[in-house]
Structure formats: structure tokens, C-alpha cells
Amino acid sequence: MHDIPSFSFSRPARLEQPQAVRIEQIVDEAKNIKSFYFSLDADCKAGQFLMVWLPGVGMKPMAVSSQSGKLASITTAAVGSFSKRLFELKVGDRMGVQGPYGKPFDLDAGKSFVLVGGGYGTATMVFLADQLLAKNKKVTMICGARSKEYLLYTDRFKAMKMETLYCTDDGSFGRKGFVTQALKEALKEKPDCICTCGPEPMMKAVLGMAQEAKIRCQLSIERYMKCGIGICGSCCIDPTGERICTEGTVFDAKRAAALTEFGRYHRDGSATRHDF
């Protein structure tokens, strides 16, 4: 007879280790920006990220930019030493992939959505649009970039049943100016929810507009990460100490507004603070 209470916990079946995957397809998205497609044995949701491992180089969190069946993708720009090495890979080469991690966007936050993507944050937004449209939601996409050659997924957007508004800083494509101007107009339609991912000053401006218009808002926030599984603490954000990898990446307006560091500063791998 067992009269001692037994305490158990369900251990996740998945091991948090990179799995070797073969690159199936590489797509040139824009100047210096590519998508890498590979087969993944897990279901990803928009707002989640994968850890991508290049042995001897490093491992970085990267937003999931699509998933269709087992075929998933990440999109990245060749900016640092890691992504430059990633860009040297060819179809058929292997890399390590671990995850997905993070709390995703709530797809049931309403019937009509406005998505605001800036720069590489558009990777998260295009995947979110895929998932929202699959649930028959009304989607308006606003995406911004420095200039025409940096705009992402223009062909993919064309094939999607939604309105897409492009904004470039130099006016080389779409309207000239910031995404916030386009958002102002889109808000006249009174959408149920705004979702955003991109540079933090942009997201902060979007958050402010959403709060002023009293429209629900979800933001995917990024911070430096090491482990991705809630242990190392690199991505803990002030003042709550919430882990972007675990309690994030997606925060609703109220939780995001409580983050004193949001839009102001971030920390690097040694936890040293840097202002935006």
C-alpha cells in the first residue's frame, strides 16, 4: 500500500536539443535577405521562434516565417557572422534546428486584424497572416522598410486574400513615410485587434496608437537569448523579470505597457544594458 504521497510531473517527451535538418529550398526575399526551408517534425505557431544551430559558429533564435505541413522556414538577413555563415549553405546542406519556443499570437482575439511589420519583423507577420487567413479572419497587412529593395514577401502577399499597404522611408515603393501613418488610416475601419513585430520604437508607437484607439493589441518582443528554454535568464525583461522566450514572445498591450525597459533599452549576452 502506498500511504506516502507521490508527487509526479509530466516530463516533456521532446528533448531540447537541435535536430539535424536538410535545407530543402532557399528563397531570395530581398536585398541580403533569404528564407531557408526545411522539414520540421513539430507544429509552429506565429510568434514562435526556432533555435538555428551551425556547429562551430553558434545558435540563434529565428522567427518562423512559414509552415506548410512539415515544411517550415526561417527568414534572415546577412548582417552578423552567424547569418553570413548561414548564407553560405546550399540546398541539401544540413543545419541544426531546435524548438519551436515561445507563446504565440492569439488568433481568436477578434474577427478583423491589422498586422504591422517593420523590417525583419515582417517574417513573423506573414506567418501570422497565413494562420489568420486559414481561420477566415479579415487581415490588413502594413509593412514598412527602408526602401523598395528591402521589402519582404511582396509576391507572397500578392497571392494572399488581404489588403497590403507598403510604406518605405524613401518612397521608392508604396507610400513614403512610416507604418504609423498607414495604421492611422487602417484604424478608421475599427479592427478588432492589431498585431505587430518589428523595431521596438515602431512597436512602441503602434502600442500607443492602439491604446489611444482602445483596440486590442498584441506585440511580439525580441531580446538577446541564449538557451531559449527559460533557464539562462538572458531574455528576462524589466521590471517583471518575465522571460521573452517563455512568457513571451507575444505580449498583450497591458502586459507590454508594464515593461519599463520596452522601447528604452535591452541587454547583451553579458547582461550589460544598452539603450535603443
Added chain:
Amino acid sequence: MADIRIELLGMKLRNPTILASGIVGSTKASVAFAAANGAGAVTIKSVTRDRRDGFANPTIITFEAGMLNAVGYSNPGAKQAAMEFADLSDIPVPVIGSLTGTKTEDFVYVMQQLKGCPFAAIEMPLSCPHTPGFGTMAGQHSPEATKEITKAVVKETKLPVIVKLSPVIQEIADVAKAAEKAGAAAINMGNTAGPGMIINTGLKKPVLSGTAGGISGPALRPLAVRCVYDIYKAVKIPIIGTGGVMTGNDAIEMLMAGAQAVGIGTAIHYRGIDVFNKVSKEIAQFMDQEGYRSIKEMVGAAHA
């Protein structure tokens, strides 16, 4: 209802669970988050003299029976850390500072820098298994080195000093005795074991960028329990039992081996950040069922 409060080194803890060093802990907010989720006390991530980025990723992975990590003491350095932890008044539980170094002078330097921080105690690992220049890779776990470093830090502070030992030391009692003799107020038993290695067969490479890392979680627990048991017989100072504590029953096992409190780290991955609340609840449930009224009654019970 069982009383799970304890007193340890003059600290009053609402329960015997302590956030172990190295799990979150680089910022005040991150330890406050563990406190908000039930930790009885929290330990910051170890601070070194200068800023360190640590190992490149991957740094932390899991396997069937726990976790393997080689983070490499990433931290912003003693001066920055002193600013980060200067005011702890809004953290509702005792905060334990943690410092480390490659030389005895570095331990002393970091202690001096952290003097203004209102920590309740100071912990120092002499036992990291995977960072060159530190812990077991630098011989800091020998009785002689343990004595030298402990003495130097104890001289520098009025706070109780906790020495964190390695479970891979065979003559663990001798090292614990050396720490006690040198003025340590408590032993944390202890650090991760190993180092161990995991190789990805598809990519033909060790996964951790540091190649080898410390083993924690369920695989470590029997080793840590035995070390606590051995040390309990050898020293009079209190022991914090750390290594693989996932449940209330695991915590009680540590207490019965001789620990007065338990460190929790890896379990955060398996049971969430509120593992401190969960384990505390389970400890109380066990005590109610078995008729224990205080934690003290269980400490060292396996030795009777």
C-alpha cells in the same frame, strides 16, 4: 497544517526552496520573478571581476534525465552588478549574492565591489565543472584551495559565506571540513556534475559550444543526496541541498540526508517558474500526511 518556514544563517525563509545560482539571476527583475513564484530565497547568477560573455550558443540543452549546460559565467562584471543589485528593497525574500573568480584576489575584489548590495548572504562556487580557469578545472575544489579562497572572502565581509562544492569530489567530507574551518557559514551541496557531453550524430559535433557541460536534473539527484549525506556527518554548519530536486518528495529526501534547505534550478524547465510554489505545497502535504510539524524534524532523519 505543517509549518514549512525555516531559519537559515539568520535569514527567515517562508519555505525551504532557494533559486539556485545560474538559473536566470543576472538582473534584479529576474530574481524577483522567482520570488514572485514562491521561492523562499533567491541566489543571483555569479559575478566575476570583469564582464564576461560566456560561451557561444548552444549553452543549455536537455537529455532524457536532465540538463547539460556550459554557459561560462556570462555576467556584466562586478561594477555593473553592484549597480544592478544596489537596492533590493522590493524583493520580498532574502537575496543571496554569488561571486566567483580565477584567482583568490578576484574573489576578494568582487566581494569588495558588492559590499554595498543588501544581500543576506554570499555564496561562492568552487566547483564549476566546465569553465576554464574556474572551479574544478582550476583546482579550486581541493581542500587547500577551498580553505584559502574561503578565508580570504570571509575576512572581507560580515555576511555569512556559503561555499558551493562539486559532487564529483570523492573526498567530499574533507573539502567541506576545510570550508568550515576556514569560516564558511554553510555548504551548498552542490554544483552540477561532470562535465558530460552530448553529440549530435547527424551533424557529428558536440552540441554545446563549450563541448562539455555540467549535468543537472534527475540524473544528478542520487549523487547530490549521497554527498549531502556524507557532509552532514562531517560538519556542523548548515547544508543547502542542490541537485535534481523536482518535487516535494525530492526536497524531503535532501532534508532527510541532512540539508536544511534545497536549491532548485533545472526543475524550472520541467515544472515552470512556479515550481517553488509547487514543491512547497508538496512538502507541506507530505508533512501533514506523515505528521511532521516543522522542517527541522526531518533534517538528517535518514541518519537516525
